Amino acid sequence: MRATSYGALLDAVRGVHWQARHAVANAAPGSHRSTQRGSSAEFTEYRLYRQGDDPRRLDWRLLARSDRAYIRLATDRAILPTTIVLDASRSMAFPVATRDKWRLAQEIAIGLAAVVHGDGDPVGIAVHEAGRVRLLPPRTRRGVVAEIAQVIGDAEPEGDAPLAPVVAALRSPRIAILTDLLGDADALLAAARVHGVAHGEVHLVHVVAREEIDPPRRPILAADPEAPAVQRMLAEPTRAGYERAFADWRAEMARAWRASGATYLEVVTGQPAAHVVRRIVELSGAVGLR
Amino acid sequence: MSWLLPSALGLAAAAIVATIALHFIARSRPVAEPLPTARFVPRRPVQARMRSVALSDLPLLLLRAAALAAIGTAVAGPMFTSHGRVARVFVVDRSRAVANMEEVRDSVRRLAARTDALVEFDSLAMRAQSIAALDSTRTSSARGSLSAAIAAGIRTAVLASANADSVQLVLVSPLAREEMDDATTRLRATWPGRIRIVSVRAASPDTVTPRVDVGTNGQDAVVAGLSLMGAASPGGSVRLIRDRASASDSAWARERGHVLLHWPATDSGAHWPRRETIDAIGGVTAGGATLVSRFPRPWLLTGRAVAYWSDGEPAAAEHSVGDGCIRDVAVLVDDASDLTLRAPFQRFARPLLAPCGGTRDVAAVAPGTRAFLAGAGPLTAALTLRDRTAESSSWAPWLFALAALLLIGELALRRAEGRAA
Numbered sequence: 001m002r003a004t005s006y007g008a009l010l011d012a013v014r015g016v017h018w019q020a021r022h023a024v025a026n027a028a029p030g031s032h033r034s035t036q037r038g039s040s041a042e043f044t045e046y047r048l049y050r051q052g053d054d055p056r057r058l059d060w061r062l063l064a065r066s067d068r069a070y071i072r073l074a075t076d077r078a079i080l081p082t083t084i085v086l087d088a089s090r091s092m093a094f095p096v097a098t099r100d101k102w103r104l105a106q107e108i109a110i111g112l113a114a115v116v117h118g119d120g121d122p123v124g125i126a127v128h129e130a131g132r133v134r135l136l137p138p139r140t141r142r143g144v145v146a147e148i149a150q151v152i153g154d155a156e157p158e159g160d161a162p163l164a165p166v167v168a169a170l171r172s173p174r175i176a177i178l179t180d181l182l183g184d185a186d187a188l189l190a191a192a193r194v195h196g197v198a199h200g201e202v203h204l205v206h207v208v209a210r211e212e213i214d215p216p217r218r219p220i221l222a223a224d225p226e227a228p229a230v231q232r233m234l235a236e237p238t239r240a241g242y243e244r245a246f247a248d249w250r251a252e253m254a255r256a257w258r259a260s261g262a263t264y265l266e267v268v269t270g271q272p273a274a275h276v277v278r279r280i281v282e283l284s285g286a287v288g289l290r
Numbered sequence: 291m292s293w294l295l296p297s298a299l300g301l302a303a304a305a306i307v308a309t310i311a312l313h314f315i316a317r318s319r320p321v322a323e324p325l326p327t328a329r330f331v332p333r334r335p336v337q338a339r340m341r342s343v344a345l346s347d348l349p350l351l352l353l354r355a356a357a358l359a360a361i362g363t364a365v366a367g368p369m370f371t372s373h374g375r376v377a378r379v380f381v382v383d384r385s386r387a388v389a390n391m392e393e394v395r396d397s398v399r400r401l402a403a404r405t406d407a408l409v410e411f412d413s414l415a416m417r418a419q420s421i422a423a424l425d426s427t428r429t430s431s432a433r434g435s436l437s438a439a440i441a442a443g444i445r446t447a448v449l450a451s452a453n454a455d456s457v458q459l460v461l462v463s464p465l466a467r468e469e470m471d472d473a474t475t476r477l478r479a480t481w482p483g484r485i486r487i488v489s490v491r492a493a494s495p496d497t498v499t500p501r502v503d504v505g506t507n508g509q510d511a512v513v514a515g516l517s518l519m520g521a522a523s524p525g526g527s528v529r530l531i532r533d534r535a536s537a538s539d540s541a542w543a544r545e546r547g548h549v550l551l552h553w554p555a556t557d558s559g560a561h562w563p564r565r566e567t568i569d570a571i572g573g574v575t576a577g578g579a580t581l582v583s584r585f586p587r588p589w590l591l592t593g594r595a596v597a598y599w600s601d602g603e604p605a606a607a608e609h610s611v612g613d614g615c616i617r618d619v620a621v622l623v624d625d626a627s628d629l630t631l632r633a634p635f636q637r638f639a640r641p642l643l644a645p646c647g648g649t650r651d652v653a654a655v656a657p658g659t660r661a662f663l664a665g666a667g668p669l670t671a672a673l674t675l676r677d678r679t680a681e682s683s684s685w686a687p688w689l690f691a692l693a694a695l696l697l698i699g700e701l702a703l704r705r706a707e708g709r710a711a
Binding site for chain 1: 321322323324325326327328329330331332333334
């Protein structure tokens with residue numbers, strides 16, 4: 001799938017801004033509030049000149065009027081490099097016929113990449129396939145969204161390699177993880193918690209297929225595509241137990257991820273990707289300066 | 291081939307049909323389908339019933355059907371007999387009604403094979419070891435009994451039916467009237483097929499009054515009565531003894547045609563079983579003649595009744611001894627009375643003097659009776675004679691073993707399929 005296939009989606013997310021949840025500790029100028037105080041035009045406060053300050057930042061008019069040396073402080077703006085982590089395990093290729101989970105995850109990834117790129121932030125992608133990681137580091141250059149679409153289009157949801165090592169290796173201040181959490185969920189949560197503390201913010205998009213929430217009514221022998229040994233009979237006697245266990249697990253995942261400081265959004269196949277992108281952006285509303 | 295319990299075949303067929311029907315409603319594990327969230331399905335053994343229009347598990351079905359067929363066949367009990375063989379049972383008359391035993395032998399030899407069975411009868415019927423036993427058979431002085439003959443013939447036919455398809459009874463007899471009794475027709479009705487009747491010449495009827503050796507006691511009332519009948523004669527075929535019988539008397543009675551008439555004069559003249567309480571009765575009858583007097587009854591007699599008290603108990607009874615017989619008469623006659631001198635006594639005494647077995651009535655039975663005895667229709671099927679409850683098929687154990695092997699194979703196949711699944 002190429003970027004041209006996402007025309008409607010890109011149109012739908014045009015103008016959407018993905019604000020950083022916290023002030024960004026980054027020197028490069030951008031659109032997000034920075035933890036740095038600089039000399040931008042946006043005045044914040046005065047501070048007495050101390051030895052070592054740059055004399056060019058003295059407010060000379062104030063010095064002339066009051067004979068006191070003050071430094072003029074202003075809030076800096078910084079960029080927020082973002083990496084989108086896309087789970088390409090075999091469980092994402094479900095339902096087998098339509099691959100709705102994988103398609104929805106692809107569209108959300110493109111949509112988020114477009115939003116990030118539109119904000120002027122560097123954006124990259126890490127697609128975790130079987131045996132290797134397709135990594136495109138965050139960039140701001142023109143055409144990066146198309147490059148991301150290229151990477152995503154070339155990827156195939158296969159294998160069952162863990163996501164946690166990928167997340168642990170990333171240094172981007174903001175990562176968005178698109179996964180069904182059916183792999184190494186606990187390790188991934190731990191890695192995300194570490195990343196959130198060390199580097200910045202984590203956004204988790206939990207992709208769930210409608211067929212997983214409401215499986216077929218006919219009796220089936222359910223087989224886990226990532227663990228062939230797991231085969232369970234899903235019929236009327238076990239259906240209620242399955243639905244209850246799956247719902248409990250999703251609720252537990254949501255609670256745990258939110259408790260870790262990440263944003264958590266469960267999306268179900270069939271939802272419009274543009275709508276999902278907007279909800280992700282809304283969820284990460286600014287929570288104030290750190 | 292025949293079956294001991296054919297209905298078992300029907301039951302087995304019904305079970306096989308039911309098994310095939312159940313295989314259309316397959317209770318099996320469905321085909322595995324990918325579901326990434328399969329781990330949330332509770333671990334419970336669940337059998338899902340799936341309908342299909344095609345037979346499922348054809349090898350299993352074949353094994354099960356074969357096992358059911360083997361069990362059904364074993365329970366049905368296949369019996370293999372020599373096809374078309376007819377077993378014949380010759381029922382041969384050797385009673386006093388037969389005029390010439392050689393004629394009987396010739397008739398049997400003309401028809402019989404070495405493997406045929408032989409039953410000889412007079413008043414009793416016995417199965418001979420082989421058809422060759424007929425060579426040493428002699429006529430007896432006993433009255434023949436067709437009832438006994440038919441009963442023994444049927445018993446022998448049942449035995450012979452084990453190795454034959456059909457059984458034929460061959461009755462070689464003059465069919466004298468005296469050989470019939472009330473049970474004869476009923477027994478005949480129990481034989482389901484026809485009976486081949488081979489008639490032989492009957493003996494001559496009794497025409498003269500037997501001569502009675504009365505001994506030397508001319509003062510005896512009974513001797514007087516018999517003398518008055520004109521029956522008393524030394525050296526006759528009937529010997530009258532009025533006291534206890536001696537060994538020589540018994541030996542004499544064993545000879546052919548001899549009748550020992552043991553008619554004690556007093557209650558100490560015999561060793562017969564005594565009544566608990568001696569009573570008296572007012573009449574006794576024999577051969578349609580009745581003596582009316584007061585008779586004491588000290589004994590209880592057993593044997594073939596020849597005379598009866600007025601209450602029905604036997605007053606005279608006959609026992610066969612060798613080729614002759616002893617006739618016990620428990621009628622104590624008062625020497626002082628003239629009872630024996632009157633005409634009723636002569637009529638009463640005549641049956642007591644008759645040859646062993648009573649007066650011979652060798653006239654042939656009526657044609658209707660003969661036709662009934664012969665019957666009509668086919669030979670008797672051996673199947674109808676066999677006691678199926680006592681029979682067992684030699685194939686049954688092997689068939690059960692085969693069924694067990696098939697069921698073990700079915701179990702192994704199921705386990706193999708379970709592991710493969």
